[in-house]
Amino acid sequence: MGKQDEHGISWTHYTFNPWWGCLKVSPGCANCYAETFAKRTGWDIWGPPATTRRRTFGDAHWAEPLKWNAEAAKAGERRRVFCASMADVFEDHPSLPPIRERLWALIEQTPALDWLLLTKRPQNIGQMLPRRWAAWEVPYGRVPRNVWLGTSAEDQEQFDSRWPVLAFEGREWGVSVLFLSAEPLLGPLDMSVWIDESDEDENHVYVRGIDWVIVGGESGPKARPMHPEWVRRIRDLCAEHGVPFHFKQWGEWIAKPLFHGQRSQTAFWGCMDVDGIFNPQTTTWNGRQGHPPDGYEYTMLRVGKRLAGRELDGRVWDEFPGDHSAALAGLEGVMRTAPASASDDLYPSAERTDRDAKGGV
Numbered sequence: 001m002g003k004q005d006e007h008g009i010s011w012t013h014y015t016f017n018p019w020w021g022c023l024k025v026s027p028g029c030a031n032c033y034a035e036t037f038a039k040r041t042g043w044d045i046w047g048p049p050a051t052t053r054r055r056t057f058g059d060a061h062w063a064e065p066l067k068w069n070a071e072a073a074k075a076g077e078r079r080r081v082f083c084a085s086m087a088d089v090f091e092d093h094p095s096l097p098p099i100r101e102r103l104w105a106l107i108e109q110t111p112a113l114d115w116l117l118l119t120k121r122p123q124n125i126g127q128m129l130p131r132r133w134a135a136w137e138v139p140y141g142r143v144p145r146n147v148w149l150g151t152s153a154e155d156q157e158q159f160d161s162r163w164p165v166l167a168f169e170g171r172e173w174g175v176s177v178l179f180l181s182a183e184p185l186l187g188p189l190d191m192s193v194w195i196d197e198s199d200e201d202e203n204h205v206y207v208r209g210i211d212w213v214i215v216g217g218e219s220g221p222k223a224r225p226m227h228p229e230w231v232r233r234i235r236d237l238c239a240e241h242g243v244p245f246h247f248k249q250w251g252e253w254i255a256k257p258l259f260h261g262q263r264s265q266t267a268f269w270g271c272m273d274v275d276g277i278f279n280p281q282t283t284t285w286n287g288r289q290g291h292p293p294d295g296y297e298y299t300m301l302r303v304g305k306r307l308a309g310r311e312l313d314g315r316v317w318d319e320f321p322g323d324h325s326a327a328l329a330g331l332e333g334v335m336r337t338a339p340a341s342a343s344d345d346l347y348p349s350a351e352r353t354d355r356d357a358k359g360g361v
C-alpha cells in the first residue's frame with residue numbers, strides 16, 4: 001500500500017503539475033475540483049486556448065521531482081507521481097509544447113519515480129509524446145518504463161471512446177503500464193471486452209489489456225452519488241482477470257447499508273437505481289427511514305467525503321500494478337529493451353498466476 005500524497009490521493013506518493021489550467025471536455029469535468037481550487041486562489045485559467053492562458057512555474061518547482069527521485073533512490077523503492085492534478089498533460093494549447101518538452105526531460109532524469117500521466121485526451125498522445133521515445137524510430141523502443149499512461153472514464157460512453165485510443169497508443173509506443181481512472185464514476189461501466197490482452201480482435205489487431213483500475217466517487221459541493229453496484233461490478237471483473245483494483249473513495253455520498261458512521265441525520269439524501277436515476281428527498285433523513293421505494297435499490301446519504309471513507313464491503317481495496325523496480329537501477333534501466341509487449345516483461349506468466357492466487361497485488 002502506498003502512502004498518500006499531500007493532497008490525500010490514495011494511489012500516489014506525489015503530485016506534480018507542470019502547469020495549471022485546462023478546458024472542460026466531458027460530463028466528468030462538470031464539477032472539476034482543479035478549476036474550483038484555481039479560482040479560489042485567484043487564477044482564471046480554465047477555458048479555450050484563444051481566451052485563457054495557463055499558469056506556469058519556475059525552476060524551484062521543477063526541481064522538486066529531482067529531490068523526490070533522490071529520496072526514493074536512497075530508500076531503495078519506487079514512488080509514484082501523479083501528473084497532473086491541475087491540468088491535462090495532453091491538452092492542445094499553443095503555450096504548452098515547450099513545457100511538455102521540459103516534462104519529458106524531467107521524466108528521463110527521475111528513473112526512481114513512476115510517472116502516472118492521466119488524460120481525458122488520449123487522441124493527442126501520438127502527436128505529443130517525444131519522437132525520441134517512439135518505438136518505430138529506432139531499432140528498439142525507448143519509452144521510459146517509468147511512464148504509465150492512463151485515461152479517465154466517468155461512464156460507458158467516455159470509456160468506449162477513450163480506452164481503445166489509449167490501448168492503441170500504449171501498444172504502439174510500448175508503454176509499460178496502462179491504467180483506467182473511473183473517477184468520478186457517474187454510471188455503469190462494462191470494460192470486459194478490453195480487460196485482457198489478446199492476440200487479436202475481430203479485425204485481427206493485437207489488443208492491449210488494462211493493467212490497473214482506479215475507481216472513485218465525486219467530492220465537492222455539487223458531487224453526484226455513485227451506485228455501489230457500479231463499483232462492485234468493476235471490482236469483480238478485475239478480480240476475475242487478475243487486474244489490480246484500487247478503490248479511492250466513495251466521495252460525498254454513500255449507500256445507507258454501507259455507512260457505519262455515527263451520523264444520524266442529514267438534510268441531503270435520496271433513492272437511486274442502478275441505471276443512475278437519482279430521486280432526491282426533501283425531508284431530513286432521521287436515521288430511521290426504511291427501505292427505498294420500489295424501483296430503487298439504495299437509499300443514498302450525503303455524509304461528506306471523510307465520513308463516507310473508502311471501504312467497500314468490509315475492506316479497503318488498495319491494489320497496484322506489480323513492482324517492476326528490480327531492473328530500474330538507472331536511466332538505462334528504465335529504457336525499454338524491446339519495442340512491444342511491455343506487459344510481458346512486467347507480468348511474466350508465473351508472476352501473474354501468483355498474483356491471481358492472492359486476489360491482487
Ligand code: SF4
Nearest residue numbers: 022023024029032087
Ligand atoms: S480534463 Fe481534468 S483538469 Fe481538465 S477540466 Fe476536465 S476534470 Fe478538470
